[in-house]
Amino acid sequence: MTEIVTAAMIIIGDEILSGRTKDRNIGHLADVMTAVGIDLKEVRIVPDEEDEIVTAVNALRARYTYVFTTGGIGPTHDDITADSVSRAFGVPCEYDAKAYAMLEANYASRSMEFTDARKRMARMPRGAGHIDNPVSMAPGFHIGNVYVMAGVPSIFQAMLDNVVPTLKTGAKLLSATIECPFGEGVIGGPLAEIQKRHPDTIIGSYPKYLDGTFRTELVVRARSAEALAAARSEVATMVAGIKAIAKPD
Amino acid sequence: MTEIVTAAMIIIGDEILSGRTKDRNIGHLADVMTAVGIDLKEVRIVPDEEDEIVTAVNALRARYTYVFTTGGIGPTHDDITADSVSRAFGVPCEYDAKAYAMLEANYASRSMEFTDARKRMARMPRGAGHIDNPVSMAPGFHIGNVYVMAGVPSIFQAMLDNVVPTLKTGAKLLSATIECPFGEGVIGGPLAEIQKRHPDTIIGSYPKYLDGTFRTELVVRARSAEALAAARSEVATMVAGIKAIAKPD
Numbered sequence: 108m109t110e111i112v113t114a115a116m117i118i119i120g121d122e123i124l125s126g127r128t129k130d131r132n133i134g135h136l137a138d139v140m141t142a143v144g145i146d147l148k149e150v151r152i153v154p155d156e157e158d159e160i161v162t163a164v165n166a167l168r169a170r171y172t173y174v175f176t177t178g179g180i181g182p183t184h185d186d187i188t189a190d191s192v193s194r195a196f197g198v199p200c201e202y203d204a205k206a207y208a209m210l211e212a213n214y215a216s217r218s219m220e221f222t223d224a225r226k227r228m229a230r231m232p233r234g235a236g237h238i239d240n241p242v243s244m245a246p247g248f249h250i251g252n253v254y255v256m257a258g259v260p261s262i263f264q265a266m267l268d269n270v271v272p273t274l275k276t277g278a279k280l281l282s283a284t285i286e287c288p289f290g291e292g293v294i295g296g297p298l299a300e301i302q303k304r305h306p307d308t309i310i311g312s313y314p315k316y317l318d319g320t321f322r323t324e325l326v327v328r329a330r331s332a333e334a335l336a337a338a339r340s341e342v343a344t345m346v347a348g349i350k351a352i353a354k355p356d
Numbered sequence: 357m358t359e360i361v362t363a364a365m366i367i368i369g370d371e372i373l374s375g376r377t378k379d380r381n382i383g384h385l386a387d388v389m390t391a392v393g394i395d396l397k398e399v400r401i402v403p404d405e406e407d408e409i410v411t412a413v414n415a416l417r418a419r420y421t422y423v424f425t426t427g428g429i430g431p432t433h434d435d436i437t438a439d440s441v442s443r444a445f446g447v448p449c450e451y452d453a454k455a456y457a458m459l460e461a462n463y464a465s466r467s468m469e470f471t472d473a474r475k476r477m478a479r480m481p482r483g484a485g486h487i488d489n490p491v492s493m494a495p496g497f498h499i500g501n502v503y504v505m506a507g508v509p510s511i512f513q514a515m516l517d518n519v520v521p522t523l524k525t526g527a528k529l530l531s532a533t534i535e536c537p538f539g540e541g542v543i544g545g546p547l548a549e550i551q552k553r554h555p556d557t558i559i560g561s562y563p564k565y566l567d568g569t570f571r572t573e574l575v576v577r578a579r580s581a582e583a584l585a586a587a588r589s590e591v592a593t594m595v596a597g598i599k600a601i602a603k604p605d
Contacts, residue, residue: 121558121560122560122562122575123382123386123399124386124395124396124397124398124399125386125390125396125529125531125577126383126386126387126388126389126390126396127560127562127575128562129382129383130379130382130383133372133378133379133401134375134378134379137372137373137374137375138375139375140375141374141375146373147373147374147375148373148403149373149400149401149402149403149408150372150373150399150400150401151398151399151400151401152382152398152399152400153398154397154398155560159398181540181544181561181563182540182541182544183540183543183544183547183548183561184544184547184548184551184559185551185559185560185561186540214541219541222541222542222544222545223544223545224540224541224542224543224544224545224547224548225541225544227544228541242565243565243570259563259564259565261565262565280374282374290431291430291431291432291435291473292431292463292468292471292473292474292477293471293473294432294473295430295431295432295433295471295472295473295474295476296471296472296473298432298433299432299433299473302433302434309370310433310434311370311371311376311404311434312430312432312433312434313371313376313377314430314508315508316491316492316508316510316511321492326371326376328374
């Protein structure tokens with residue numbers, strides 16, 4: 108079987124923790140990872156504090172195949188991701204010649220001053236590779252298994268599009284959803300029995316509370332189509348059997 | 357000065373990590389914490405795996421004033437939050453007599469069977485207190501500084517409304533926003549100087565990329581109105597001064 112490939116995400120930004128900005132990147136990364144067969148196993152949102160970023164990067168890069176960060180790579184004083192990731196890897200954070208030249212030429216072509224603030228966007232850990240930014244030029248970077256991208260959703264998505272084709276992907280987790288008109292209180296017992304009989308699947312139950320009653324979406328996940336089909340049919344049969352006798356939650 | 361009160365959030369749920377469900381609770385908790393003067397310092401999203409939940413609960417409850425969890429308290433086999441939090445605190449997870457009686461009476465009044473699955477919702481760590489659930493009855497719980505709530509947003513919000521009045525709140529972080537028509541590349545340098553001159557404030561810069569140009573929202577935060585006003589006026593003066601000379605990013 109194809110190997111399991113795992114990932115974690117680190118969102119760097121006081122603005123998310125304060126509620127000022129509502130995150131739009133977690134769901135996008137989760138969708139993309141699922142689509143290519145990489146298991147997103149953990150997400151952390153940390154403040155713009157170097158110690159916190161270093162701790163998170165080192166904890167997660169040691170545990171997972173890939174770590175993706177968003178935020179903190181702009182030109183201002185609170186953009187400390189490049190410094191923090193450099194410290195996490197124990198390498199200097201310095202101007203990248205290629206990024207510096209590219210930004211310098213870009214601003215020159217627009218008759219704009221290449222300010223010290225803008226120069227900050229050319230800083231990255233020594234030895235890092237670029238992640239192209241087709242939206243606003245200033246590149247993200249990758250070092251080891253850590254991929255550092257922008258927090259602005261349109262730029263993050265464009266950078267991720269450039270990163271994904273370079274990743275090794277795993278055995279895609281197949282899934283099947285069974286709509287259930289009853290709440291978990293009704294199907295919880297039999298569903299647990301089905302999970303026990305199908306240890307090679309992950310059976311999830313997701314309640315929805317609508318108009319004063321619960322409904323449930325039952326999702327079976329497996330890496331083999333056979334395992335998926337076997338568990339799925341048992342779940343469907345169970346739900347059909349209950350329809351006759353149970354009252355909704 | 358009022359003491360600083362901190363919080364962390366743990367979101368328990370494979371469905372968020374797979375992208376199936378898009379989180380709607382982080383932003384709500386962040387807004388509420390900011391409104392009452394509690395600093396949300398970290399958020400972790402972890403899978404439905406007991407070891408992961410125990411590790412996150414113990415890491416965060418030791419560091420922050422409060423820990424809030426969402427998800428995994430329903431009646432199905434993948435709802436393992438009560439067991440995991442019990443293990444984190446080293447106490448047994450058992451039926452809570454009050455919760456059991458309340459649920460039993462509720463289902464009886466609706467002529468519905470009190471199934472083993474539904475009984476699971478009465479389980480909590482020994483010694484835990486209830487968090488009332490006005491939406492669907494099954495209570496959350498709190499033990500030590502950890503508050504365990506539902507993942508369904510309408511229920512989470514209702515539970516949080518019951519919790520907040522019981523929390524000690526801190527010195528509210530005041531904030532002022534200055535709209536800046538220029539990108540960070542223009543204001544990054546002078547803004548860093550202002551931050552240096554006002555160490556008792558947190559000055560954030562939030563770029564927005566719209567119609568091919570960058571704009572910036574500059575946010576000054578401080579716990580004293582005086583510190584806020586002083587830094588705010590310097591930022592506003594700086595932006596006004598640049599308007600005459602700079603081109604937008």
